[in-house]
Amino acid sequence: MRTTVNIVLILIAAVIVGLGIRTFKSIASRARSNEQIEIFSNDVSPMDFVEEDSVTENAIPSRPPEDEAWLSRFELVERSGEKISSEALLGQPYIVSFFYSTCPSICVRQNQKLKELQDEFLGQGVHFVAISVDPETDTPKILREYAARFGADEKQWLFMTGDLNYIRRIGAEIYRLPVDKQFHSERFVLVDTKGQIEGFYTWPEKPQFEKLKETIRQMIQFSERKDS
Structure with a gap:
């Protein structure tokens, strides 16, 4: 029983890590895309x-x-x-x-x-x-x-x-x-x-x-x- 619980916990941890990596890659990708945009609007602060x-x-x-x-x-x-x-x-x-x-x-x-x-x-x-x-x-x-x-x-x-x-x-x-x-x-x-x-x-x-x-x-x- 203890072995089964450990396996489940390991699988849950792996899923959480995987989701974290995917989120990080998505944010980085959007950041790279935004760096290439040269369009400006009134929503941008002068700072x-x-x-x-x-x-x-x-x-x-x-x-x-x-x-x-x-x-x-x-x-x-x-x-x-x-x-x-x-x-x-x-x-x-x-x-x-x-x-x-x-x-x-x-x-x-x-x-x-x-x-x-x-x-x-x-x-x-x-x-x-x-x-x-x-x-x-x-x-x-x-x-x-x-x-x-x-x-x-x-x-x-x-x-x-x-x-x-x-x-x-x-x-x-x-x-x-x-x-x-x-x-x-x-x-x-x-x-x-x-x-x-x-x-x-x-x-x-x-x-x-x-x-x-x-x-x-x-x-x-x-x-x-x-x-x-």
């Missing part, structure tokens, strides 16, 4: 982000596949109330980003980075296109107030809004970025003078941000030489 620019081993911006067919047209409402199409941006490079005005953390830092770029390239041949992923909230009036917080130049730094489903398509089909209501990627998309994607730059990574500046300078210089 979850490092305030300083990060320096990682991945200093090279990614590029779109050369054999991929990319859409290149959209029309949205700017904070001025005027409709602006992507065709109107051709001839100069521009940077596309996605944000929303009530975001308390990542969007603020992201637009501070755009402010830095605007200050460096003020009045030069480059535009900044910030597209809201909460257009129900971000009316032209709200966007005007939001843009004023960053001293956004009305001609060079555009704040765009429109239908959410349409903005989802712009993000996914034109710029290959995940976009949904109050969700966006932590990347800037640099578009060349012909409306083609030059690269995707993760702005918190300092080497990529500096590379973005360098590439903008080169594009502006090339455009100026071509026009002269």
Whole structure:
């Protein structure tokens, strides 16, 4: 009888250990998956982000596949109330980003980075296109107030809004970025003078941000030489 009880106890202990190992593996797997996600929402605390620019081993911006067919047209409402199409941006490079005005953390830092770029390239041949992923909230009036917080130049730094489903398509089909209501990627998309994607730059990574500046300078210089 005692032997039977011991065997039962051993089997129960083995089951408990097995369940513990399975739970640990599941948690670790989810943690690894979460590390690869670059989508941010209003549920994230500002304390979850490092305030300083990060320096990682991945200093090279990614590029779109050369054999991929990319859409290149959209029309949205700017904070001025005027409709602006992507065709109107051709001839100069521009940077596309996605944000929303009530975001308390990542969007603020992201637009501070755009402010830095605007200050460096003020009045030069480059535009900044910030597209809201909460257009129900971000009316032209709200966007005007939001843009004023960053001293956004009305001609060079555009704040765009429109239908959410349409903005989802712009993000996914034109710029290959995940976009949904109050969700966006932590990347800037640099578009060349012909409306083609030059690269995707993760702005918190300092080497990529500096590379973005360098590439903008080169594009502006090339455009100026071509026009002269």
